[in-house]
Amino acid sequence: NAGVIQTPRHKVTGKGQEATLWCEPISGHSAVFWYRQTIVQGLEFLTYFRNQAPIDDSGMPKERFSAQMPNQSHSTLKIQSTQPQDSAVYLCASSRQGANTGQLYFGEGSKLTVL
Amino acid sequence: GDSVTQTEGQVALSEEDFLTIHCNYSASGYPTLFWYVQYPGEGPQLLFRASRDKEKGSSRGFEATYDKGTTSFHLRKASVQESDSAVYYCALSDGGGSNYKLTFGKGTLLTVTP
Numbered sequence: 001n002a003g004v005i006q007t008p009r010h011k012v013t014g015k016g017q018e019a020t021l022w023c024e025p026i027s028g029h030s031a032v033f034w035y036r037q038t039i040v041q042g043l044e045f046l047t048y049f050r051n052q053a054p055i056d057d058s059g060m061p062k063e064r065f066s067a068q069m070p071n072q073s074h075s076t077l078k079i080q081s082t083q084p085q086d087s088a089v090y091l092c093a094s095s096r097q098g099a100n101t102g103q104l105y106f107g108e109g110s111k112l113t114v115l
Numbered sequence: 116g117d118s119v120t121q122t123e124g125q126v127a128l129s130e131e132d133f134l135t136i137h138c139n140y141s142a143s144g145y146p147t148l149f150w151y152v153q154y155p156g157e158g159p160q161l162l163f164r165a166s167r168d169k170e171k172g173s174s175r176g177f178e179a180t181y182d183k184g185t186t187s188f189h190l191r192k193a194s195v196q197e198s199d200s201a202v203y204y205c206a207l208s209d210g211g212g213s214n215y216k217l218t219f220g221k222g223t224l225l226t227v228t229p
């Protein structure tokens with residue numbers, strides 16, 4: 001079985017540009033999570049979907065970040081007007097519905113560099 | 116809100132040394148606790164979990180015991196190997212209602228030299 005697929009693996013943008021990151025969860029998994037990873041902060045929760053519906057976006061910076069899950073096979077994280085402090089590895093994870101076991105399956109991440 | 120504190124940011128050991136990484140948590144409910152491990156270039160992966168007081172989780176020689184009294188879940192291994200070099204994350208899920216998100220600590224970079 002394929003794992004969680006994230007594209008692109010690396011993205012470099014100029015300050016003020018838009019960046020869109022893609023995630024394909026594991027087939028059959030109905031929960032999708034986005035996390036941001038930096039050396040200073042570690043793994044920070046951003047947002048979470050279940051059955052394509054947004055459940056919790058408490059970690060999302062409100063003004064420039066948005067996430068969608070238009071169908072069960074992919075989710076996107078969009079960052080508008082990128083700033084250098086947005087530079088991080090963005091990790092997507094999926095899990096099975098009803099499995100409150102905490103086993104999230106992570107992708108390899110998308111490394112965003114904002115110059 | 117919920118939080119996880121890992122005391123050590125970096126740990127450097129030699130092979131066959133004993134490992135302890137301290138993890139303390141703060142949560143309003145009765146959380147499930149986890150250890151995740153992340154190797155270079157990969158996403159984090161579950162090492163093991165524990166959901167009840169005094170429950171021991173273990174995998175690959177690593178173990179941790181859920182201690183509700185001290186709100187701790189310290190990771191230990193009796194004899195580390197070079198292949199254990201990775202970043203280790205302690206995490207919790209309060210599972211309240213239908214929200215199963217995980218809250219992670221800041222991670223501990225373990226470097227093991229032969």
